[in-house]
Amino acid sequence: MIEVIKPGLETCIQDWPGRIGYLNQGFPPSGPMDSWSFRLANLLVGNHAGDAAIECQYVGPVLKLHSDAIIAITGANMHPTLDGEPIPLWESVAVSAGATLTLSKPPQAGVRTYVAISGGIDADPWLSSRSTFAKAKVGGVSGSALRAGDRLKWNAGKGTAGRRVKPSARPPVEGGSPWTIEVVRGPNDDWIDEAGHDRFLSSDWKLSGKSDRTGFRLEGPQWTFTEKAYSKEPEHGSEPSNIVDQGYPIGAINLAGQTPIILVNDGPSMGGFINPYTVPSAAFWKLGQSRPGEIYRFKTVSIDEAQQMARALTVICQEDSIA
Template sequence: MIHVLKQGLETSIQDWPGRQGFWNKGFPPSGPVDSWSFRMANLLVGNAAGDAGLEAQFMGPTLRFDRDAVIALAGADMKATLDAKQVPMWQSIPVRAGQVLAMGAARTGARGYLAVAGGLANDQKLGSRATFHKAGVGGMNGHALKAGQDVPVGDAQGTVGMKVPETARPAFSTDRSWQIEVCAGPNDDWIDAAGHDRFLTSDWKLSPKSDRTGYRLEGPEWTFAPKATDKPPEHGSLPANIIDHGYPMGAINLAGQTPIILMNDGPSMGGFINPYTVPSVAFWKLAQAKPGEILRFKLIEIETAQRMAAELTALCTPATLVSA
């Protein structure tokens, strides 16, 4: 067991790729937003890449280990300490029974990840251990960690002394801005040429009103193609309204004039257009962006996004690791 002394701002159990096959019933995939860091942390301790671990947002938890373990930290640097001594990121280290791991505020990035050899062993719900807060599914009693809880851990010896080389780690922004890849569609034909140019050349600020459901963006107004205004009444009154249809994960959902990137816990359908979609391979950047930081979007082809995802999956293997 791991005993939760302090819960952090929002620390949740996630697995990768999350809860599959239930979106049509209202249950999104959930899972880690930065799957690159998450997978690497798991591989470091000898787990499968998708085993359940912790995602800590902005401020990490304080945890006491009730038995010997092997752990690894990846993602945002939360200046973690083990019995008040700083511990390294991106490598596997031993923990003794009774030791206390304290994760602080994120210094770089926004979400930190903790993997434990054996993986977290909370109950599976609909085929996944991932937390979906808004429905109370998965995680610990359906929600993020709370002080006083005991988190079960699977049995495993683990591997100590492994490291992710710097060339295989995500490179976090140093100037509070991020370039995010997007693919056109599914409703890009509802936006006129000026609107597309404005979206792809403007700075978009990440709003504090953002969470694992959706990232709200602040920026210029959109302009629309004729089909957005000259349309049958069942499509709704606003130019961004459309008859209810399915939303892809990562869709940039245009709610009136407010673009909202639909994240891991986002809805599966609705009545707004989606001019662009952020591919899964770019989600790690969204995970590590903080409110107030700038997002700039780069248009790529779907085939390019698929190639990038395949390259990342090939990188997230034990063969990438080196001895510390």
């Protein structure tokens, strides 16, 4: 059992790839923001890459383990300690019953840290996933971020201490701003004129503090539109970025008036704004490790290139990356 002494900031249970197949019912996938770090944490402790684990952000929790365990911590460096003694990231570590794990020091680079335990967190699945979707109060522990006094169980595991992720297989979390974020044009790129596209791709975009696991709001220059954004039927709405309600892909850059919002893991499934670009899933780890005030620079890739990025990341997140 793990006892939550201090919960940290919106620490929650997630699994990967999350709640797949229910977006048409209004339930997004949720899951880890940085699936690269998440999957490697699980592999370190002998789990399947997608088993339920803990996601921390900005300030992590203080946890007391009441049984012997094998754990691993990846992602941003919150300077974890066991009973006050530093422990390494990207390595499986043996923990004795009664030890206290602390991750309460904010990282200097990156945002999110992952804690995996051999056997995986034992939480009741909801729509085939243990991922927390706090806005609907489902998944994880009672559908919410962890709270002081929560007690987590885990399944029996076969992890061993001393396994390490090869340096070449770790995401460059400390690369920091400016971040180059890949995007695919569409589905509504034909509503933006060429000057608008050029401006989007050549400008610096600042991540706003008004961002969360639903959407990442960006600050930058004005958008300009094609004629179809103005010469449209009334049901499309009055603003040039309005459109008849449509489905939103995960990763869509949703243009609400003049404000682009990247729809991330807990984002809405539909609405009445255009989506000129979409961030592919393999680039999400960069979003998950960026912080308000940092700069995004966008780079277009084709659908084939986006799919190749996802395949390459899957290859990295396998046992061959563990030494």
